[in-house]
Amino acid sequence: MEIIRMENISKIYPGTVALKGVDFTLNKQEIVSLLGENGAGKTTLMKILYGMTAPSSGRIFYKGEPVRFKRPIDAIEKGICMVHQHFMLVPAFTVVENIIAGSEPGSNIFLDKKKARQEVIDLISRFKFNVDPDAKVEKLSVGEQQRVEILKVLYRKADVIILDEPTAVLTPHEVDDLFAVLRRLKDEGKSIIIITHKLKETKEIADRVVVLRDGNLINDNVDPRKVSTKELSEMMVGHEVNLQARRPAKHIGEVCLKVENLTVEEDGKEKVKNVSFAIHHGEILGIAGIEGNGQTQIIEALTGLRKPKSMKLTLDGKEVTGKSSDFLKAGIGHVPEDRLSMGLVKEMSVMENMILGYHRESEFCSKKGLLLKKQISQYAEKLKKDFLVKAASIYSAVSSLSGGNQQKIIISRVFSREPKAIIVAHPTRGVDIGATEYIHNQLIELRDRGAAVLLISADLDEVRALSDRILVLYEGEIVSESMPGELSEVEMGLLMTGGNYMVEEGKQRD
């Protein structure tokens, strides 16, 4: 049974056409994956459905009746709810308060906390969620917070649930939990739309895939069981992509970056326990692991942002110590974990961001300490061209750029300084396939120019595709070292979660 029909939807913004006559339908008890690159128009289409923005033309039918929602609350009242990518929760409130606020039970004036709590508990048990109703939201993990968001829409009696990039912030295990929840919701009669650009997850959860590209509908009836991820990605990007193909190192040289006995203590606990490894010139060493197992601490120690309890770090045989700027000067580049909080100053221009951290070098700065505006702008123009950064100009604020282009600015800044070694953390998080492919190519080129690359990523596929050698990190310890292809995805997943898959001994520790 058809529950939503959107006909010939167009959306024109000044200067660009976001959607060109797109049709979209959703059936009852169906999970549809709305697949597309960033900027393909999938979010715009859902914002139109949800009443967050008005279409330039087109018609929408909900349960057979024509509708036009002016505000999200109109859609919510009809039973169409959205779980936003950035959670809309109040950290200082309890789970119950977050769920009920705005639609509280009780008389007209007073809040019936007992009834509210009971209703939430009923909801939790009906859908078999695992959340403590009385916990403050700030104490919850990201996965739990997402469940609170889903409870919020269920509490509002949603029939149609739109999830915007729901897996972007989740660990692999949490993704499994989420999918189990979504299947249960489907069994209960809900219809679900997932906005995503992740192919594997689309194949895993969707009943039907709708592909958008550049505001056009490419295909609205793809059976995920009948296509490969490669075919899907080509539909989405419009040309052939090859993310999985490995390009092994051609000439691995001498040891470049050597880390010995790295121990990091935080809040009285050892977050990294006596870790040692070495990376050679022309090699990518990947560290796989679920986030929170010491990755952040390793990155911060190797870039001089944090003083570890113990570490001997040598670069081409010379010991590196001191502040983060000394590490940078020694030739250790850094692509940080979170581009907005650590990698960029988003209010500042593309140009300024392209020299951040290197702004004192004689190329950009006179001896008297004045910035050389002309040289800097020429340099920025060159990087913008070389690294295909899509921005109106080098003077645009970084905040106006898409995530992929923001990441390209960091990549251009660090890679063009030709670092001897580089620490790269989650280089393609929240970045679309086109930009991902580009960034991967850049990483491999940098490696082939002789740099030693340490790749830390929560995306196991990425680590497996790029690395020449892979370490698995679990609770601050390296639990395995392998060559690519030596271990299967399942085996690595097991190692990452502490199930100690002993490859050599072939036995399991408890």
Add this chain to the structure above:
Amino acid sequence: MTFNAEVLYSIVASTLRSSVPLILAALGGCFSVRAGVSDLGLEGMMLAGSFFSVLGSYITGNAWLGLLFGMLFGAVFSMLHAVMHITYRVNASISGMCVNLLATAATPLLLNEIFGMSGKSPIVEAFKKPDWQWMNNIPVVGRILGAQNVLFFVAILLVIVSWIFMYKTKIGLRMRMVSENPHAASTVGLNVTAYKYFGVAMSGCLAGFAGAYLSIGQMNLFVEEMTAGRGYIAVVINAFGKYNPLGVFGGSIFFGFFDALQTIFQNIFPSQLVMMTPYVFTLLVIALGLGGSRGPAGVGKHVDN
């Protein structure tokens, strides 16, 4: 001076008296911050309340109507803050300070224009101490409460009502949600702007009330700059009391106590020393993070519609 029961009574009674304007103004601050708007304009709204309550009482000859006047104009001044900050998105510290500066300049001007006087207004009808004989018969409590103005009891009532409003009603929960995360509030269909305006208007009314207490509650005339920074103290008390009506009540008593000590001990210690104590203590509390004066997370954030 001998230290005896008389002194003790007088300290307690005086503490409560000096607390009232602080309670009312800081309670106003609660509403403002708990709707997501900084409360730096309290001083100006309070001063406006002092002046206009005198004017109201002068025109009508009735202290209660004077109070109403004061509250109304406190709200009018608060709307200046609201329009600048909420509608035109001026930084709330700046719009708050504008209100303070405007009130400091406008009240002497109006004093001159309306009454043709400078420095202070003519004497008007004011609140009288209630003559409750029966209260004097209650030991201790009766003596202390009997020395209070009727507005003291109104202030206590307002604290309780405000607390119930914020923590026990639906609108209170929604208002707090706006202050914590306006985007989240907006996505569940709340009119963020309306809640913010409401919170600021309430802060104006209560600050106006506080000002009226100074002019026609404790005295019977308006004196230029008679709030003497109490609005700023209320801002501190509000943070100190964790933006909670009950916390604010406690904080006001604390500051009122030092105010009372100061009047009583001014012949023994340098009064400045006694006056400094609550501020030093507050600084210590905030610096050491003991009070955890973390406000609602969404104060000053706007939602695009």
